[in-house]
Amino acid sequence: MKLTGKVLVAQGGGPTAVINQSLVGAVLESRKFPQVTKVYGAINGVNGIINENFIDLTQETTHNLEQIAVTPSSALRSTRDKPDEKYCLAIFEMLQAHEIRYFFYIGGNDSADTVRIVNAYAEKSDYEFRAIHIPKTIDNDLLVNDHTPGYGSAAKFVAQAFTGADLDNRSLPGVYIGVVMGRTAGFLTAAASLAQKYHDDGPHLIYLPERVFSLEQFLIDVAAVYDKHGRCVVAVSEGISDESGTPVAATLTPTVEKDAHGNLNLSGGALGDLLANFVKKKLGVKRVRSDTFGYLQRSFPLAVSSVDQNEAREVGEKAAQFAIWYDADGSVTIHRTGDYSVDYRLTPLDQVARHTKSMPPEFINSKGNYVTDAFKNYARPLVGSLPSIAHLRAPEIPRIVRR
């Protein structure tokens, strides 16, 4: 028997450039089924559920939904709430009150865990209910998945930012340090390498949170590249830490400010600025610059990967199909089936929830300061097509004055 009732879709955690594709995929697919009486959206993720902030997506036009699909960031808005058991019970009770029979939550591993707990309450209460987690995260750190929607577009931004920064650094040489998001997983920082074309294109060094960061080794590495190329472009993850696990920004800050809770106050541009000053002082390089890519990298409208966009749409659609055709619960996961092709499966929620994954050792070089070809082969299909850049190769004119 078909389960008749309402669908609720929500978005949680940090936005991505393609998270609305998943929303629109789930909504449009759900609207096709006669047993779906309404499609609701929760405003501000789980926070909107417990506060009963719902909108009726059955009354959105298809055109506006398609416009939403190509709009970055979470159209239903998001939340940083991480529900505990009690919070999840409140979610379940509100869903029950509105006779929600299908719940689709787009988010990372925390969101998967919320879906898991809410679903457990439904099972305990014998309330007929289907709950699906739809994956998204620019960090690409979800278990089971080959990769996650949102990563490809953020990776495209980072790759292109380094193409531009490298060309800039070529024309006015010095040391350039770009700080990329990713506190524990280095996939996004590693993407700095993806648009390289010529052998001397930067970034020349890539530092990931998966490896211990040593300031001494960093200086030696930068000096070696600078000696060779007369310039050096570096990608560092915001999450790099020393042997003791202390964030590098903290070890470099002369007077470490702590807030009321004893947390380090490491503001946005701090790590990049501190590393740049450190290189300037220690190596005596005149032109040292840094940028912190910050929020630009996860919602820049012009850096959307077509592959990422399509897949984000498909995981949303598959969520509706798994729940409504198959009466199943779980997390939609992406599996690579060729070079390049993927398929979608439904994975038990507890296999995706809570834990995260990092860059596997075969993606990082032995010195821990760059990525391997294995990483590039893995990640290149995910960013879609990139514009091609070129360098001049005209011959030098023999000197007649300053011989």
Added chain:
Amino acid sequence: MKLTGKVLVAQGGGPTAVINQSLVGAVLESRKFPQVTKVYGAINGVNGIINENFIDLTQETTHNLEQIAVTPSSALRSTRDKPDEKYCLAIFEMLQAHEIRYFFYIGGNDSADTVRIVNAYAEKSDYEFRAIHIPKTIDNDLLVNDHTPGYGSAAKFVAQAFTGADLDNRSLPGVYIGVVMGRTAGFLTAAASLAQKYHDDGPHLIYLPERVFSLEQFLIDVAAVYDKHGRCVVAVSEGISDESGTPVAATLTPTVEKDAHGNLNLSGGALGDLLANFVKKKLGVKRVRSDTFGYLQRSFPLAVSSVDQNEAREVGEKAAQFAIWYDADGSVTIHRTGDYSVDYRLTPLDQVARHTKSMPPEFINSKGNYVTDAFKNYARPLVGSLPSIAHLRAPEIPRIVRR
């Protein structure tokens, strides 16, 4: 009689996303003329001239030149050298030694001045010589010109960065501050407004170096927007200063570091971080974030304006035409002849050299915290087409639990 001899092209100052279009326009157009015996390129601008670092662009393939044209940043590399009279004499002597008869220098107002002085030496020496300045600058601050090549693409980046940041801020509300390049002219910061669509789209406040910045008024402005929308997106120019002309970052830094020359050491992300901490402390807003767009805004490959690209190509072509068809010296300038159309003229170098322009009063609102429609009408054609974003407009569901 046609002046027979070599052409030399060079690029100076900060790179732009389209500066190579001007290079390629000048090179390909010059190569058509039989009286042009060779087309040289100087590596590293004027620095490459006095050091005799030339390459033979006559031997570049057309295909590679077209690839170069769509590559951001200066393919001939650049320099921060600002030649004085003696330096300009050395330039002239090197040009004479290589029998350069046509000199095209792509750059800002300093570059125009260099062209002017070098040309004066040629005239004094009765050396037959044509010198043309080709405009470029992301700051859009060249005199006589309606606007300058490089601005439209940087403006497109800034407009899209704020679209993304605003969508991000919508989904996770708080105060967001984006710091944009431009020490004395606010055109690029003003571009933050260009992709706004809905009435409540950010940025809600824009602070330009053309107006005195008051921290007190800034707090009042931010608080008012936050009260109204529950969030606030702000664009500030890196050049904002207080009544005494002191940079805002300096007034906010508790202990101001000075370097050996007594200059303030205001590192990359400092202004944004300081403003964010200030707002957090004074207004008690929990989520306050800032980004400093830095070098991304001038060479991001995916944010090139098609209009800017075409015009940058044309000013390069026109330089060759003015010099070779008309035996004229000067600066190629852009003039608006319709909405939207432009034409190119040759302007005496001393009218473009040295001085810069700022945002005219009619482009800034009376409160000094936003731009006018006049600015938007002026700037919108320059950024080319922008992707359209959308917001949901589905009706709210009546509450049944929390009434």
